[in-house]
Amino acid sequence: MGTRKKRRAVVDAGACVACGCCAKVCPVSAIEVWRGIRAVVNGEMCVGCGRCERECPASVIELQEVQP
Amino acid sequence: MKKRWYDYLWIVELTYLALGFFNILFAWLGLLFFFIPLIISAVRGTKGYCNHYCGRGQVFGLLGGRFGLSRKKDIPKWMRSKWFRYGFLIFFFIMFFQMLWNTYLVFAGVQDLRQAVTLLWTFKLPWHWAYHGTLLHPGVAQFAFGFYSVMLTSTVLGLVTMVLFKPRSWCVYCPMGTMTQLICKARSGKG
Numbered sequence: 001m002g003t004r005k006k007r008r009a010v011v012d013a014g015a016c017v018a019c020g021c022c023a024k025v026c027p028v029s030a031i032e033v034w035r036g037i038r039a040v041v042n043g044e045m046c047v048g049c050g051r052c053e054r055e056c057p058a059s060v061i062e063l064q065e066v067q068p
Numbered sequence: 069m070k071k072r073w074y075d076y077l078w079i080v081e082l083t084y085l086a087l088g089f090f091n092i093l094f095a096w097l098g099l100l101f102f103f104i105p106l107i108i109s110a111v112r113g114t115k116g117y118c119n120h121y122c123g124r125g126q127v128f129g130l131l132g133g134r135f136g137l138s139r140k141k142d143i144p145k146w147m148r149s150k151w152f153r154y155g156f157l158i159f160f161f162i163m164f165f166q167m168l169w170n171t172y173l174v175f176a177g178v179q180d181l182r183q184a185v186t187l188l189w190t191f192k193l194p195w196h197w198a199y200h201g202t203l204l205h206p207g208v209a210q211f212a213f214g215f216y217s218v219m220l221t222s223t224v225l226g227l228v229t230m231v232l233f234k235p236r237s238w239c240v241y242c243p244m245g246t247m248t249q250l251i252c253k254a255r256s257g258k259g
Contacts, residue, residue: 015148017148017153017239017240017245017246017249018115018118018119018245018249018252019115019118019119019125019236019239019240019245020115020118020119020120021125021129021236021239023119024119027069033114033115033119035113035114035252035255035256036109036113036114036115036116036248036249036251036252036253036256037249037252037253037256054140055234055236056234057143057233057234057235057236057237057238057239057240058143058148058239058240059142059143059148059234060148
């Protein structure tokens with residue numbers, strides 16, 4: 001059985017509008033809006049479920065595989 | 069996820085729009101939707117309003133999400149560019165000041181009260197049933213008609229982009245959101 005690589009959400013900080021839609025749907029509260037400027041992901045907590053990526057109205061979040 | 073009291077603010081937004089249909093003077097209450105976000109960003113340096121309290125965003129989230137009225141496609145890149153967001157903010161400002169100017173003209177007695185709601189800055193919708201005359205100056209009503217036009221126009225734009233793109237696409241180019249983010253950036257730069 002192949003092992004799935006761990007993935008985590010990455011925000012394009014320059015394009016983020018800081019609406020907070022991502023934080024609302026994160027099941028583990030791993031993403032928050034920092035100082036009303038941009039969303040910031042806590043890499044340790046992120047489980048890579050992709051809910052924030054689907055929700056983001058600006059589509060500036062993508063899941064990236066984490067290097068071991 | 070546990071629901072908080074502010075998750076029901078979509079009711080306030082819908083009530084606001086409904087009240088303006090019956091009595092245009094309720095449109096004045098919409099100033100709260102302008103001042104609260106600005107105060108939160110200026111005082112606390114956060115987009116707390118967008119993040120938690122925006123009833124309009126919640127309406128789009130519900131209609132586009134739970135009710136499935138959104139294609140849930142990516143917004144075009146140009147619509148999330150700074151050029152478009154800041155350009156739309158400036159355009160919105162110009163239109164807002166034009167509305168204030170019209171209000172001033174009615175207050176000054178130069179222009180008569182126009183009992184219409186202007187949709188998308190172009191289409192004049194009859195709205196005379198929502199104004200029955202009051203002891204107040206007609207200028208008070210003119211501002212209400214103008215402000216309600218702003219609110220209805222932005223709701224319609226938000227609904228269109230909700231259907232075409234993701235539910236809360238309006239948040240990408242919402243002038244209040246852009247403005248509060250700019251305030252937060254300015255504050256952060258200072259501190």
